[in-house]
Each structure stands twice: as C-alpha cells, then as structure tokens.
Amino acid sequence: MSTSLPSNEGVLERLRGIVGASNVLVNSDDLAGYRMDGRGMGGGLPLAVVRPVDEQGVSALVRLTADEGLRLVVQGACTGLAGAGLAENGDLVINLDRLSRYISIDPENRTATVDAGVRLSALNAAAAEHGLFFPVDLGADPSLGGMVAANTGGARLLRYGDVRANLMVLDVVMADGKGTRLTLGAPLWKNNTGIDLKQLLVGSGGSMGIVTRVTVALQPLPSVQLTAMVALRDPHKVLDLLRVLEGGLGTLLTAFEGIGPKAFEAALGHVPGLRAPFAPTPPYVVLLEISAGAAFEAEWLEEQLAELLAPLMEGDDAPILDVAIDHRDGLWAIRHAVPEGLRASGTVVACDIALTRGQVMRFRDDVAARIATEVPALVPHDFGHIGDGGLHYNCVWPRDSGPVDAAAVERARAIIFDTVVREYGGSFSAEHGIGPRNISNYRRFVSARVRKLTGAVQRLFAPVPGGRIDFGME
Amino acid sequence: MSTSLPSNEGVLERLRGIVGASNVLVNSDDLAGYRMDGRGMGGGLPLAVVRPVDEQGVSALVRLTADEGLRLVVQGACTGLAGAGLAENGDLVINLDRLSRYISIDPENRTATVDAGVRLSALNAAAAEHGLFFPVDLGADPSLGGMVAANTGGARLLRYGDVRANLMVLDVVMADGKGTRLTLGAPLWKNNTGIDLKQLLVGSGGSMGIVTRVTVALQPLPSVQLTAMVALRDPHKVLDLLRVLEGGLGTLLTAFEGIGPKAFEAALGHVPGLRAPFAPTPPYVVLLEISAGAAFEAEWLEEQLAELLAPLMEGDDAPILDVAIDHRDGLWAIRHAVPEGLRASGTVVACDIALTRGQVMRFRDDVAARIATEVPALVPHDFGHIGDGGLHYNCVWPRDSGPVDAAAVERARAIIFDTVVREYGGSFSAEHGIGPRNISNYRRFVSARVRKLTGAVQRLFAPVPGGRIDFGME
Structure with missing residues (x-):
C-alpha cells in the first residue's frame, strides 16, 4: 500500500539513485517503525525514509533536499524521548541505521571511531574485546550519532560525565544545502586548537548538521x-x-x-x-x-x-x-x-x-x-x-x-x-x-537574548531548512 | 614617568570614571608586570591597564573601547603561555585581577561559583574547607577566567578532564560594543537545554567575550x-x-x-x-x-x-x-x-x-x-x-x-x-x-573551511575589534 503521491515519483527516483532502491522506504507499513521513538508513536507521515550507507550518500541527500525544498529530519535508533528524530508529514527522514559498518578501536589510545549509526551495544561489544567500554550508560540502545545529538547522560555521569565529556571527533555533513563535509576535532585526549565547533552539534537534536562518524573516549572495564x-x-x-x-x-x-x-x-x-x-x-x-x-x-x-x-x-x-x-x-x-x-x-x-x-x-x-x-x-x-x-x-x-x-x-x-x-x-x-516534545519549554525558559544568538549560530551551520528544531526566536 | 600621550587624556578620564583612578595604570613602571606572561616579556605598550572590580565595570569598558575605536585585550593572572593576554602598542588591557571578591562553594552540589579573577589557589583554599578541590591541576596559579580562555588541561586530565569537562556556568560580557551580559548554563551536573553557547568561550583566548564569573564542578579531596x-x-x-x-x-x-x-x-x-x-x-x-x-x-x-x-x-x-x-x-x-x-x-x-x-x-x-x-x-x-x-x-x-x-x-x-x-x-x-605566539600554526594547520566557519561564529559574539585572536581567515 503505497502512500506516496505520484508527483513525488521524481524525487523518489533521485533518492533511489543515491542510496539504492532497497534503502528508500515509502510504504506506510515499512514506515511505521520509523514513526515512533522511545515514547511511542509520535511522528507524521514522511515522504520517505532513506538509509544512506556512507557519508557521500548523506551529503548527496542534503543537496537533494535543498534542491527539492524538502525538510530533512535525521534519525538514529529511534530511542530518543524528545521527538527530535520524528518527521512531520512530507519531511524526508534520513535514518542512519545502515551507516554502521565502521567500528575501529584504538586500545592504546583508549578511543573508538565508529559510524554514527553504530549502536551503543555494538560499540561496547567491540570495546570489551580490549577490556574497555564507553562509559555513558543508558537503559536504551541508541546510536552514537543520536547520543551526540541528545548529549545523553545516564546513570554513571557522576563518575564519567556525559557524551560531551567523552567526545573527541565528529565527522559532520552540514545542513547547508551543499552537504559540506567537516571533520571537527582529532582523536586526542588533549587538543586546543581554537574554538571547538563540534560542541555546537552536541545536544543539537540533529538540527545543526548530520553527524556521520564519531571518535569517543573509552574507559577500562x-x-x-x-x-x-x-x-x-x-x-x-x-x-x-x-x-x-x-x-x-x-x-x-x-x-x-x-x-x-x-x-x-x-x-x-x-x-x-x-x-x-x-x-x-x-x-x-x-x-x-x-x-x-x-x-x-x-x-x-x-x-x-x-x-x-x-x-x-x-x-x-x-x-x-x-x-x-x-x-x-x-x-x-x-x-x-x-x-x-x-x-x-x-x-x-x-x-x-x-x-x-x-x-x-x-x-x-x-x-x-x-x-x-x-x-x-x-x-x-x-x-x-x-x-x-x-x-x-x-x-x-x-x-x-x-x-x-x-x-x-x-x-x-x-x-x-x-x-x-x-x-x-x-x-x-x-x-x-531538545525536540518537538519540549521545544515549548525551550521557548518559555531560555532567554530571548540567548535564543537570538543561538538562532544566528544555527543559521551559520544550517542555513536551509533542516532538522525539527529552530533554536532561534521562532 | 608617564608614557601616555596628551591626546589620550580624555580616554583616561573616562576610564577613571568607570573603575576609579587607582585602577587605571598608565606609567610604564606600573605597566611592566602586565607586559609579561608565563613565557616572560612579550607584550607591547598598552594605552592603559584597567582593573574593573565588577561585571558592570567590564560592560562599561567594552562600550568605551567601541566608542573610542580601541582594541580591548583581556588579561587574567598573566600565567598564560600563548600570549593571548598580552597587548600590542595602544591596546586597552582589561586585567581581571580585582574582579575576585566573589567565592561561593556549594558543598552539597560539589560546585564553586567564583569571579573570573579568582586564582586557582584561592578557589582550592575555599574548596578545601569542605573537603573538595577543583581537579584541573597546573604548575602555575592562573585565574579561573584565564583557565576557561585557555581550556587548561594539566597533569590530572587523565582522570578528571580539562576545564571544559568541569564547567557549568559562564557569566560573559560580549565583545559586541554594547557590553551585553549573558549567563550561559546553570550550576547543574545535568543540563541539556539547547545548543551550549558557553562552549564557544572555552579555549577562545578572551577573543569571544569576557568571562566575568564561572561555576565549576569540584571533586572530593x-x-x-x-x-x-x-x-x-x-x-x-x-x-x-x-x-x-x-x-x-x-x-x-x-x-x-x-x-x-x-x-x-x-x-x-x-x-x-x-x-x-x-x-x-x-x-x-x-x-x-x-x-x-x-x-x-x-x-x-x-x-x-x-x-x-x-x-x-x-x-x-x-x-x-x-x-x-x-x-x-x-x-x-x-x-x-x-x-x-x-x-x-x-x-x-x-x-x-x-x-x-x-x-x-x-x-x-x-x-x-x-x-x-x-x-x-x-x-x-x-x-x-x-x-x-x-x-x-x-x-x-x-x-x-x-x-x-x-x-x-x-x-x-x-x-x-x-x-x-x-x-x-x-x-x-x-x-x-591559542594566542599570538601560535596563531601562525592555527592558520597553517586548521583547514580554511573550519577557519571560515569559526570566524563567522566569532563575529556573532565579537563583531567589533576585541581580543588578540582572529579565528577567521585573517
């Protein structure tokens, strides 16, 4: 039962050209699982869910959405609780579940570099082979990209800190219409080479750009x-x-x-x-x-x-x-x-x-x-x-x-x-x-001065429609 | 022996009106100590060194420098090694040593809120009364504002992380010509209420705004x-x-x-x-x-x-x-x-x-x-x-x-x-x-793409001349 309108066929063809037909989902049965997150059903009906397998695909998708005037929503493992990964009707959902092939552990450095779609459990399984673990502990099993987007905390923050405190590198595709690729940071415990732009992606709910790969610090198990x-x-x-x-x-x-x-x-x-x-x-x-x-x-x-x-x-x-x-x-x-x-x-x-x-x-x-x-x-x-x-x-x-x-x-x-x-x-x-489920609190409790400045920063990274959250005055 | 030119008398009068005559230094003997940092002599001869005692004074000084077309250089305890706190000839130096009256420890929360001019040793003395300490350990005795500006690491980063990992709140006066005051963050261990703008001040060498007060996490001694x-x-x-x-x-x-x-x-x-x-x-x-x-x-x-x-x-x-x-x-x-x-x-x-x-x-x-x-x-x-x-x-x-x-x-x-x-x-x-001593490495090794974006972010915070470092393409 296809719910996509005939007028979208051209867009869907272009999407299939980028990620392959099997990675473009349009049937409402196929889409159902991508319309709920950790709080259950919440999203509208997207135009499609596409599943890129590499950074090139993500970049091409950003260009396409800009061309077509679509809003792009980034989705990880659908375990979030603020709704940042859920689409409204007609949005294009980029789900990163298949961007999950690369997992590399550097046991001497105690770091892991993984594709953004890799799940916390998969990262920890790979790290455990070296007697290590990623210490941001949660009840759910999110993707690493989603953990960055939410800056998850969890039960062991008291000792090890949040995602931000354990983050070294982000590979990012900017939501700038061009799909500009940036590597922000280096896999180093100490590194102060200017203003640290990757911090702006942390806790941004996917609305500053699309994280495609991360390097995080590990701890001895x-x-x-x-x-x-x-x-x-x-x-x-x-x-x-x-x-x-x-x-x-x-x-x-x-x-x-x-x-x-x-x-x-x-x-x-x-x-x-x-x-x-x-x-x-x-x-x-x-x-x-x-x-x-x-x-x-x-x-x-x-x-x-x-x-x-x-x-x-x-x-x-x-x-x-x-x-x-x-x-x-x-x-x-x-x-x-x-x-x-x-x-x-x-x-x-x-x-x-x-x-x-x-x-x-x-x-x-x-x-x-x-x-x-x-x-x-x-x-x-x-x-x-x-x-x-x-x-x-x-x-x-x-x-x-x-x-x-x-x-x-x-x-x-x-x-x-x-x-x-x-x-x-x-x-x-x-x-x-922050996501659609609590953006009203953001607007209510964050000062106009801070929102105005944040909105201006967001527009530098994401000048075209992208993500579900406008951190500015809207 | 005064080295200030007669034509500057009007500016100096205005400075004295803001911070009091005893906090405006112009004699070259008085200035000598403010022209060296942790690497020794390095700065030019500033127009004056002024020592505000509160945030209002800092804000007024930012407005004055914009009015007068002066470049403003922020200085902490002069222990830095990159030269970010040293002036060139004719700059106005805002030294925060006297912005150091407020020290407040919350032993239950394990946090300290202090004026930016408070030294690490003074913070630790106050924290020790509660069996606590600030775990970013250094050989020098910098001010807390300077530690934020450099994102200092030190010998115990392995366990406790850098300043960024232990930072909760920054009170900032923006280098925007108006001296806009912002409070970024809250004294909370967990807090994710949007993009975290205070991260942009960390490691900025005083070139994004002037930190006037900080709240940091403490650890049990x-x-x-x-x-x-x-x-x-x-x-x-x-x-x-x-x-x-x-x-x-x-x-x-x-x-x-x-x-x-x-x-x-x-x-x-x-x-x-x-x-x-x-x-x-x-x-x-x-x-x-x-x-x-x-x-x-x-x-x-x-x-x-x-x-x-x-x-x-x-x-x-x-x-x-x-x-x-x-x-x-x-x-x-x-x-x-x-x-x-x-x-x-x-x-x-x-x-x-x-x-x-x-x-x-x-x-x-x-x-x-x-x-x-x-x-x-x-x-x-x-x-x-x-x-x-x-x-x-x-x-x-x-x-x-x-x-x-x-x-x-x-x-x-x-x-x-x-x-x-x-x-x-x-x-x-x-x-x-980053400071004048290593800005050439910044320009050499940081990609043009990242510098361009960083420069644009910097201009949002500091649209008028301020600080010694241009993180953009200059």
Whole structure:
C-alpha cells in the first residue's frame, strides 16, 4: 500500500539513485517503525525514509533536499524521548541505521571511531574485546550519532560525565544545502586548537548538521563491581549517605540512583521476576554502585562499604533502615524495571529535570504537595540519578482513575517545570535533549537574548531548512 | 614617568570614571608586570591597564573601547603561555585581577561559583574547607577566567578532564560594543537545554567575550595519595606500564607523567634541594599518582602497586629497572622542577603538542633523529602528560653552544609541528590554547573551511575589534 503521491515519483527516483532502491522506504507499513521513538508513536507521515550507507550518500541527500525544498529530519535508533528524530508529514527522514559498518578501536589510545549509526551495544561489544567500554550508560540502545545529538547522560555521569565529556571527533555533513563535509576535532585526549565547533552539534537534536562518524573516549572495564540498595528512613538523609560514600570511596563510586516509594512499588509490583530486597517499602531507596580495577576483590570492597555505612545504621532513628548487597545485576534490574512498572500502572507523564544536588529532596516535597492539591488524580512516581541531581519527575494517572484529563495533565506539567526552573533554578531538560516534545519549554525558559544568538549560530551551520528544531526566536 | 600621550587624556578620564583612578595604570613602571606572561616579556605598550572590580565595570569598558575605536585585550593572572593576554602598542588591557571578591562553594552540589579573577589557589583554599578541590591541576596559579580562555588541561586530565569537562556556568560580557551580559548554563551536573553557547568561550583566548564569573564542578579531596617514580629500561615500554596500571587500579590512577632523560637530568642538576631517586639516569622515567578516599590506607595501596608492578620487574630484560615510592610530594617536586631545570640549561624552545597515546614514543624517536640531523645544536628535553598523550616537546639550545641561531630554531619548530600534525595527526596545541605566539600554526594547520566557519561564529559574539585572536581567515 503505497502512500506516496505520484508527483513525488521524481524525487523518489533521485533518492533511489543515491542510496539504492532497497534503502528508500515509502510504504506506510515499512514506515511505521520509523514513526515512533522511545515514547511511542509520535511522528507524521514522511515522504520517505532513506538509509544512506556512507557519508557521500548523506551529503548527496542534503543537496537533494535543498534542491527539492524538502525538510530533512535525521534519525538514529529511534530511542530518543524528545521527538527530535520524528518527521512531520512530507519531511524526508534520513535514518542512519545502515551507516554502521565502521567500528575501529584504538586500545592504546583508549578511543573508538565508529559510524554514527553504530549502536551503543555494538560499540561496547567491540570495546570489551580490549577490556574497555564507553562509559555513558543508558537503559536504551541508541546510536552514537543520536547520543551526540541528545548529549545523553545516564546513570554513571557522576563518575564519567556525559557524551560531551567523552567526545573527541565528529565527522559532520552540514545542513547547508551543499552537504559540506567537516571533520571537527582529532582523536586526542588533549587538543586546543581554537574554538571547538563540534560542541555546537552536541545536544543539537540533529538540527545543526548530520553527524556521520564519531571518535569517543573509552574507559577500562572494571574488574569488580558491587551494587547495594539502601533503604532510607527519610529521603532527606540522602545527602548524608552521598557525602560518606564520596569521601570514603572517592572515584570508585560509579552510580548513586534514587527511587521513590511509589516508583519502587510499581517496578516490583508489575515487572515479573524481581525480588523485593526490603519489606515494607521504605520512604526512599538508593542504589549505589562501586567499580574497581583488577587489584581489588569484591569481598574487600564489601567490607569497606559495610564499615562506611555502619555509623549511619546505629541507633533507633538511624538514617539507614536496611542494606541489600549484590555482586551481580539483580539490584540494577529493579532500577531498570521502574519505567516499565510505571507504564503498567497507568498513563505516564514524564518530566526529565535536574536540580542542584542539595535541592532535589526539597523540590520533591514541594512539588508533590502542589500536585496533590491541584491535580489530585495524578500520582508522583519519581526516580532518578540523584548523585548528579537528575530527576525523572514522572507521574502516573492510574488505570483506575478514569480517563486522563489532558488539561489537568498540562496543569501538572506546568507546575513541575515552572517550579523547577523559576523557583529552584533547575533544568527543564536534564539528559533527553531538545525536540518537538519540549521545544515549548525551550521557548518559555531560555532567554530571548540567548535564543537570538543561538538562532544566528544555527543559521551559520544550517542555513536551509533542516532538522525539527529552530533554536532561534521562532 | 608617564608614557601616555596628551591626546589620550580624555580616554583616561573616562576610564577613571568607570573603575576609579587607582585602577587605571598608565606609567610604564606600573605597566611592566602586565607586559609579561608565563613565557616572560612579550607584550607591547598598552594605552592603559584597567582593573574593573565588577561585571558592570567590564560592560562599561567594552562600550568605551567601541566608542573610542580601541582594541580591548583581556588579561587574567598573566600565567598564560600563548600570549593571548598580552597587548600590542595602544591596546586597552582589561586585567581581571580585582574582579575576585566573589567565592561561593556549594558543598552539597560539589560546585564553586567564583569571579573570573579568582586564582586557582584561592578557589582550592575555599574548596578545601569542605573537603573538595577543583581537579584541573597546573604548575602555575592562573585565574579561573584565564583557565576557561585557555581550556587548561594539566597533569590530572587523565582522570578528571580539562576545564571544559568541569564547567557549568559562564557569566560573559560580549565583545559586541554594547557590553551585553549573558549567563550561559546553570550550576547543574545535568543540563541539556539547547545548543551550549558557553562552549564557544572555552579555549577562545578572551577573543569571544569576557568571562566575568564561572561555576565549576569540584571533586572530593582524596584522603590518601601515593606517588611512585618508575625507571624504564626502554621508553617504548611505557604503554605496558600504563595498561597494567589502568587495568589494575581503574579510576584510582590520577596521573601518569613522563620525563625523558635529558629533562630529568636538567631538573636534578640545576634545581637545588632535589634528591635523585635513581642512578644512573634511566632511559625513561614515569611519575604515577594514585588517589583514594578515606576507606583506603596508603600501605594497602602501596602493596597493590607493588603486586601490579612485580611482573614487570622480573628477568634480566625486565621493563622496569627500579621504582621509588613516596607518600609526600618529593617526587612531584622533581617533575615540577623540569621547566626550571630546562631554563637553567639554556634557551628553551617550547612546543605544547599531543598525540594518540600509542604514538608518543615513536614520534619522539622520529623527531629527535630529524632534529639531530637538521639542527644538531638543539637538544630535545621532552617531558609531558603521556597518560593523555600530551607532550611538552621542549628543546634546549645549551648555554655553551654559542649564540642562538634563530633561523635554525624556526627550522626545528617547523620540523616538530609539521611532523606531529601532518605525519602523526596530532595537535599543535595541547593545553596552552591559542594566542599570538601560535596563531601562525592555527592558520597553517586548521583547514580554511573550519577557519571560515569559526570566524563567522566569532563575529556573532565579537563583531567589533576585541581580543588578540582572529579565528577567521585573517
């Protein structure tokens, strides 16, 4: 069932000439998978999805879209959450899944150079052969190009930083109508040879140009990892725990995740195969991870952890109620089950925000009280990377609360974002980047002065229509 | 002895009106200290050096320079090595030393917000009261604004990254003639709210705008540190040592510095108070540092290190000849004495370059052979941060080799830079940034396409004359 109009046949022929007929998808069945991302269905019906296999193809496609007056949308692995890779009706989608043949590891330099369509899992599989890994850790399996476009953070940012902090080179095709190719950076740990233009592509949602190849820094794979789940008497004690761990363990602490009681119960209640480490559900749960090299033994790490935590477990009102320790991935499974648990509980309203570390728990109390008053049907189920102040302030409209009241949900989102940005100086977008799903927040919270300047910078890179996001004043 | 011309009196009056008479320096004696940087005397005679104490003053000065058609040069602590803070005759120098009153530590967030003129030592003194430190470690004591302008790296980049990786907020006065003030970023570990414009100021040498305040990330101060100096039989074994340490110690390895034999002997031979850990001088020396939290004991770390190194010390041709271990800073003192040792040995020709880690030693052999043939009077005395591929490929024209042949020195510099960039794909500027002293390399090695785009970006931020560096095609 073809949905492309006859008048587009000329364009489609040109597309087939560039990438080959099998890499031009136009049937609506074929397109369905390219119209959804990590949040589900979201895109319009593109003119076509094309899958170039090399940089030359990408460059030719940019020229073609300029010729034909088409808007070009770049798409990676469709795991994004901001909608930056989803087309509107009639756009041309360049999907980079097949631009994924090149994977090269330099074990001495601890770097990897890969095509932009290579998935995180494929990169890590190749790196693991050399005892290395790419330390930006996520629940999803995005492409490296998509990770650059969103500047993904994840659970181990506390130790290793975001994509930006681990990025050395970008090969880029500019969205300038000509498909100009640039190599920005070099595969070097130290390199300061002028203003670093590749930074402008990071977090740009594919709207500054098309990343075709990346070089990233790798880290030694830890030989020993230990995870522990800590049941806290009071969420506000979380900073005491963090201080003790950072002071005692220094750089060995590689994750410090928080799970509120509702999110914890949703994961354990709805996802099969998980075992509750605590009963009853404590007021707050922290998952921590310790990673170390081959000189360490897990037992020794466990002893040190027990010693560090002991003072927080003494007395009737000790901050720590209980601790569960794991040498495998069982506790991470609970953390990773939270999103699924929420979806199983009802309709999820997701807000990817960040605060200073000291303000997370105060914000949490504050905004929960406001939602309880203003939108009582909506139940906060928050969790997040609280070691770096990142908070998935997600709420659930429970299945048994009747149909979702869209206006009430919008009210709740406005309460959450206004409170975090205007009252707490926090971020309306911590690690999912900017796309159609949150561009209204960008326009609302980023100053006109900064947007104007950003728009001017964007036009230098992408003077012709390209991407879904205008960072300027529109 | 005033050197300012009578015709400038009107300008000087206006300057005094903005920053106060005591903060406008015009006498050549007063100006002398502002005409030299980390490489010594280098600047011309500015019209004046003015020292604003707040952002309003900086903004007013930008407006004044635009009115008067003066070129504005921003200066921090005068510790830079690329000359970006040095004026030419008649420029107006804005020195930020007195913009240094604000120092605020958020211990829970592990961040510091400070005025741009605050020195690294002052920041670290304030952070230490909370058990924290700013991990970009340098021999000099620059201002934070200067560190941003150069994107300094240093000895612990291997673990903590450069300034860019630890930067959260910049308050900037744009060099746009109007002195527009911008706050770019937020004091958050996770924050992705569009294209990150503050990245354009990093490594810009003060030529994109004037940084007036910064927020940076802090790290927990290690409770235990151990340094060891390793004598290698063969410089090419350095990667074997690095692999063993990174695999065994993981994130505990915080420095991995290399010192060639000539640099080693220069430090020990010329700087008083140092004790040679080895005799005779080995073919190559590595200084390594291990840092850990309060859960560790130095003795335990030393045992682990000994165990890791033991296999490399066995047999007649073992890679490691000898190891010296230190629980204080004695071994670092040798490393830090190297620049002084070189200066005492003769005239230093300094090249701040970087390579992939695997290529450092091959490059070193290669270029040393070429210099021995082409400029035999010049003796390589290289050292560097070889754990991150950074190499101070410095040469000495010995005191007893007669007067320096400037043409021969230029030949040697061309050999070094051409070899590192064109043959090895390395960097002509690893961590000292771009300034008048190396702008010719920028123009030589950065592609016209990238320079053109960078120049256009620069003009958006700094449309009127400002700073010493034009990143465009000039």
